[in-house]
Amino acid sequence: APLQLRELVNCRWAEEVTQQLDTLQLCNLNKHEENEKDKCENHYEKLSVFCWTCKKCICHQCALWGGMHGGHTFKPLAEIYEQHVTKVNEEVAKLRRRLMELISLVQEVVR
Numbered sequence: 680a681p682l683q684l685r686e687l688v689n690c691r692w693a694e695e696v697t698q699q700l701d702t703l704q705l706c707n708l709n710k711h712e713e714n715e716k717d718k719c720e721n722h723y724e725k726l727s728v729f730c731w732t733c734k735k736c737i738c739h740q741c742a743l744w745g746g747m748h749g750g751h752t753f754k755p756l757a758e759i760y761e762q763h764v765t766k767v768n769e770e771v772a773k774l775r776r777r778l779m780e781l782i783s784l785v786q787e788v789v790r
Contacts, residue, residue: 718738719737719738719740719741721738721740721741722738722740722741724738724739724740725738726738726756727739727755727756727757728741728742728753728754728755728756729753729754729755729756729758729759730742730748730751730752730753731751731752731753731754732748732750732751732752733748733751736756
């Protein structure tokens, strides 16, 4: 059967899906560049240490022999990462709870 223009409906999520696909493609293109960002500018080694004093990611050579971080406090980068992931997940959970509260309030107002 022929399709009439009045029979078409607006697909609200189509734009969101295409934006996500575009983002994924950009991520793949920039993946090589990001790998370079994860390396020390001085030693070209993987960033694996977090200088708590400078609030900066550094490689183990910078931490041990760099000279710029003498007397500073260090933590493993993986540990700092896990702390941040936990904090972000907690904040997301709070936002989801707040969203449910707001949806409930909107439904009350509509009723």
